[in-house]
Amino acid sequence: MSAAEAGLMACGHCGQIMEHRDGPIACPRCGGSVRPRKPASLSRTWALLLTAIILYVPANLLPIMETSSLLVTSRDTIIGGVVYFWHSGSPGLAALIFSVSILVPVLKMCILAILALTVQFGWPLDRRQCITLFHVIEFVGRWSMLDVFVVALMVGLVRFKGLAVIEAGPGAIAFGLVVALTMLATHSFDPRLIWDSPRRALG
Numbered sequence: 153m154s155a156a157e158a159g160l161m162a163c164g165h166c167g168q169i170m171e172h173r174d175g176p177i178a179c180p181r182c183g184g185s186v187r188p189r190k191p192a193s194l195s196r197t198w199a200l201l202l203t204a205i206i207l208y209v210p211a212n213l214l215p216i217m218e219t220s221s222l223l224v225t226s227r228d229t230i231i232g233g234v235v236y237f238w239h240s241g242s243p244g245l246a247a248l249i250f251s252v253s254i255l256v257p258v259l260k261m262c263i264l265a266i267l268a269l270t271v272q273f274g275w276p277l278d279r280r281q282c283i284t285l286f287h288v289i290e291f292v293g294r295w296s297m298l299d300v301f302v303v304a305l306m307v308g309l310v311r312f313k314g315l316a317v318i319e320a321g322p323g324a325i326a327f328g329l330v331v332a333l334t335m336l337a338t339h340s341f342d343p344r345l346i347w348d349s350p351r352r353a354l355g
């Protein structure tokens with residue numbers, strides 16, 4: 153049985169339990185605004201998530217940095233950067249850039265999509281596992297700026313290697329947007345919705 157079924161809801165700020173109401177009310181303990189669910193949570197999550205997924209394509213296809221020396225100008229994509237560091241004797245750095253700019257963002261978007269699909273279509277997934285997955289992406293999301301930081305680091309490292317001029321390419325802007333949109337999508341998703349879906353699953 154969930155709190156909503158028992159006619160109860162909790163304050164998101166202080167945890168105070170109160171009678172379930174449809175509209176937003178002020179918490180009797182802390183005065184914060186309490187809603188039974190985040191408004192339009194699922195549609196906002198979808199909108200932000202789908203935009204992030206679409207932007208992930210140019211983030212990978214467009215150059216994330218442009219390096220120009222006297223003679224040549226080279227444009228590197230994220231994968232190009234990974235390959236470059238792998239071959240230039242920094243496999244650790246290549247692995248770090250790969251995890252942070254490909255593995256982690258893709259996993260985050262996949263998990264969020266699975267959770268949103270579960271709520272939308274009542275997929276029979278284990279709810280406790282769904283909640284655990286949500287906590288994982290919420291936790292990882294706190295370090296999202298690390299993604300952007302690593303890309304900046306990659307640019308910086310190349311800069312110190314020679315007297316080249318480095319500029320962030322359009323891919324970097326797309327990548328920054330992907331990170332920000334995924335974070336907002338996670339924030340828009342109301343994990344309480346997982347318990348509202350039809351009770352087909354165990355737990």
Ligand SMILES: [Zn+2]
Nearest residue numbers: 163166179182
């Ligand atoms: Zn409260």
